[in-house]
Amino acid sequence: MHILLMCLLSLHALSGVFWAGSTFALTHSFCELTPKLFRAQMTAAALTVAAGLALWGVALRGASGPMATTLAIGATCAIAAAAVQGAMRRSPVVAQRIAAILLSVTVICMVISPYVS
Numbered sequence: 565m566h567i568l569l570m571c572l573l574s575l576h577a578l579s580g581v582f583w584a585g586s587t588f589a590l591t592h593s594f595c596e597l598t599p600k601l602f603r604a605q606m607t608a609a610a611l612t613v614a615a616g617l618a619l620w621g622v623a624l625r626g627a628s629g630p631m632a633t634t635l636a637i638g639a640t641c642a643i644a645a646a647a648v649q650g651a652m653r654r655s656p657v658v659a660q661r662i663a664a665i666l667l668s669v670t671v672i673c674m675v676i677s678p679y680v681s
């Protein structure tokens with residue numbers, strides 16, 4: 565069980581770092597990488613969400629309380645960020661900026677979740 569948890573957490577964090585990091589990097593201005601990275605960003609988003617949902621099942625096992633609520637707020641912002649990036653392809657810089665704000669909330673929620681009480 566510990567091995568599964570460690571593998572899921574590693575996959576979750578790695579794909580999340582790529583997704584959030586590339587989003588932050590693309591907020592500055594439109595460049596040739598913006599359309600080229602779209603598919604990689606969406607793949608990273610899908611992996612992050614899938615591993616996050618699996619972690620929810622394995623680590624939380626239906627638990628509720630402040631930690632679960634904090635994670636749920638972060639997860640909702642992450643899903644909203646993916647939706648914005650997918651839906652606003654005609655305004656990619658604006659989409660990346662909105663997604664960057666949402667993913668910032670996600671990362672904060674994820675890392676503070678074990679300490680909220």
Ligand code: HEM
Nearest residue numbers: 577580581584612613616617619620623639642670674675
């Ligand atoms: C739908 C989206 C997401 C879901 C359902 C989700 C779910 C979770 C869950 C359940 C945990 C706790 C694991 C545990 O207690 O061992 C966790 C931890 C974590 N998540 Fe997410 N997550 C999502 C999105 C993201 C994103 C987008 C990022 C980064 C950009 C991220 C980064 C992290 C990190 C760094 C941790 C480790 C926190 C720590 O233990 O200090 N997550 N996530």
